[in-house]
Amino acid sequence: MSKALHRLSQCFLPDNSDARRRSREIDAMLKRDRLIPPVVIFLAGSRKGGKTTFLKQMRLINGAEYNHKEVLEFREAIYDDIIQGMRVLVQERNKLGIPLQNSANEKHEMLFNSCDWHMNLEPYTFQPYVEAVNSLWKDSGIQEAHRRRTDFEFCESVKYFCDNIHRIGQLNYLPYNQDILYAHSFGQYFVLRDTPFAIAESSWRLILRKTFFGIDFNTPFFYIIGCSDYDRTGFEDNRLVDSLNYFECLCRNGRLRNCPFILFFNKMDLLAEKIHTTDIRKNFPEFQGDPHRLEDVQEFLVQSFQKRKGDDSRQIFYHMTTAVDTENFQKVFKSVKDDIMLSICKYFSLL
Ligand SMILES: Nc1nc2c(ncn2[C@@H]2O[C@H](COP(=O)(O)OP(=O)(O)OP(=O)(O)O)[C@@H](O)[C@H]2O)c(=O)[nH]1
Ligand SMILES: [Mg+2]
Incomplete structure (x- = not known):
C-alpha cells in the first residue's frame, strides 16, 4: 500500500471503531520510530511565477521564522x-x-x-x-x-x-x-526546496522539483502560474504560453496520471493593475469578454488551463493568490487543505 493511501485511508474509518483506535496506535508507534516518511506533494510552475515565494509563505504560516x-x-x-x-x-x-x-x-x-x-x-x-x-x-x-x-x-x-x-x-x-x-x-541559491506542513495530523512535505521520481499515485500536485505575465515576451517566449504548455506536458505525463492538480493563479495584485494598462487580447486574441474586468480575465485563464488538462476525469482545483500577501495566502491555504481532503474522498469514491 502506498504511503499516501495508507495514511489517508485512516481518515475514513468510523470514528470510534476498534480499527481506528488500533490504527492510531500503530500510527503513533510508527511515527515514534520515524517509519512513516511524510506524504510528498510536488510543486512546479512557470518561470518567475512565485514558486519560491510560495515556499517562503508556507514556512512562515507554519510558524518557522527565519533565523x-x-x-x-x-x-x-x-x-x-x-x-x-x-x-x-x-x-x-x-x-x-x-x-x-x-x-x-x-x-x-x-x-x-x-x-x-x-x-x-x-x-x-x-x-x-x-x-x-x-x-x-x-x-x-x-x-x-x-x-x-x-x-x-x-x-x-x-x-x-x-x-x-x-x-x-x-x-x-x-x-x-x-x-x-x-x-x-x-531564491536562486538558498535551499528552500522542502517545506513540511500538517493536514489532519499527518505530516506532509512540499517539494520543489523538476523530476518526479518517488511520486505517489494519487498525491496532489501544486502548479503555480504567474498570471500577470500574460504580456511577458521581450527576448523570451510568452511566459503564460510557456506555463500552459508545461501544464499540458505534466498532464500527459503517465507518472502523474492520477494526481489531482491544484492550480494557483498567482500575482493577482499585479494582474489587477495590469489589466488596466495592457489589453490581454494583444497576446491572446481568442479572449472574449471585457479585458479590463478582473473576473473576465480570471475566467479566461481558468478555462485556458482547463482546456489543456486532456483527460476529462482529472481533478483540477484552483485558487487566485497573491503569494506576497500573507493574509491572502493563509486563507487560500485553508481551502487547499480542503481540496486535498476532497480529492482523496473522490479517489476513494466516497463522494
Ligand atoms: N507583487 C507580487 N509579487 C510576487 C508574487 N509572487 C511572487 N512575487 C515576486 O515575483 C518574483 C519572482 O517570484 P519567485 O517566487 O522567485 O518565483 P519563482 O517561480 O521561484 O522564480 P524562478 O525560480 O526564477 O523561476 C519575486 O520577486 C517575488 O517576490 C505576487 O503574488 N505578487
Ligand atoms: Mg525560485
Whole structure:
C-alpha cells in the first residue's frame, strides 16, 4: 500500500471503531520510530511565477521564522535585487532613448554602470547606492523605463524595494518578513526546496522539483502560474504560453496520471493593475469578454488551463493568490487543505 493511501485511508474509518483506535496506535508507534516518511506533494510552475515565494509563505504560516543568519542573507539578496534592478532600468532608459528629467542624475547612473559585482553587500557598502536609488527612482526618465519593463527582463519586486529605500537604506536595516517575501535573488541559491506542513495530523512535505521520481499515485500536485505575465515576451517566449504548455506536458505525463492538480493563479495584485494598462487580447486574441474586468480575465485563464488538462476525469482545483500577501495566502491555504481532503474522498469514491 502506498504511503499516501495508507495514511489517508485512516481518515475514513468510523470514528470510534476498534480499527481506528488500533490504527492510531500503530500510527503513533510508527511515527515514534520515524517509519512513516511524510506524504510528498510536488510543486512546479512557470518561470518567475512565485514558486519560491510560495515556499517562503508556507514556512512562515507554519510558524518557522527565519533565523538571524538567514535574515542577513536575505538582506544581501535585497541589496542585490535593488542594484541589479536599477542597473537594468538605467541601461534600458539609455537604449530606449528616454531622456533623464534631472541631468544631475547622470552621476548616479554611472554608479550603476560601473558597479563591482564581487563586493560584499552589507549596510556599509550599500550606502553609496541609497542616495542614487532615491534620486533616480524619482526621475521621470527612470519611471518611464520602468513603465515599459514588459519589454525586458525585470524583477517586479524592485518597485517595492525602491519605494521603501529610505527604510532599507538605514545602517541598522534588517528585513521584515514582507521584505523577505519580495526578495528574488535569494531564491536562486538558498535551499528552500522542502517545506513540511500538517493536514489532519499527518505530516506532509512540499517539494520543489523538476523530476518526479518517488511520486505517489494519487498525491496532489501544486502548479503555480504567474498570471500577470500574460504580456511577458521581450527576448523570451510568452511566459503564460510557456506555463500552459508545461501544464499540458505534466498532464500527459503517465507518472502523474492520477494526481489531482491544484492550480494557483498567482500575482493577482499585479494582474489587477495590469489589466488596466495592457489589453490581454494583444497576446491572446481568442479572449472574449471585457479585458479590463478582473473576473473576465480570471475566467479566461481558468478555462485556458482547463482546456489543456486532456483527460476529462482529472481533478483540477484552483485558487487566485497573491503569494506576497500573507493574509491572502493563509486563507487560500485553508481551502487547499480542503481540496486535498476532497480529492482523496473522490479517489476513494466516497463522494
Ligand atoms: N507583487 C507580487 N509579487 C510576487 C508574487 N509572487 C511572487 N512575487 C515576486 O515575483 C518574483 C519572482 O517570484 P519567485 O517566487 O522567485 O518565483 P519563482 O517561480 O521561484 O522564480 P524562478 O525560480 O526564477 O523561476 C519575486 O520577486 C517575488 O517576490 C505576487 O503574488 N505578487
Ligand atoms: Mg525560485
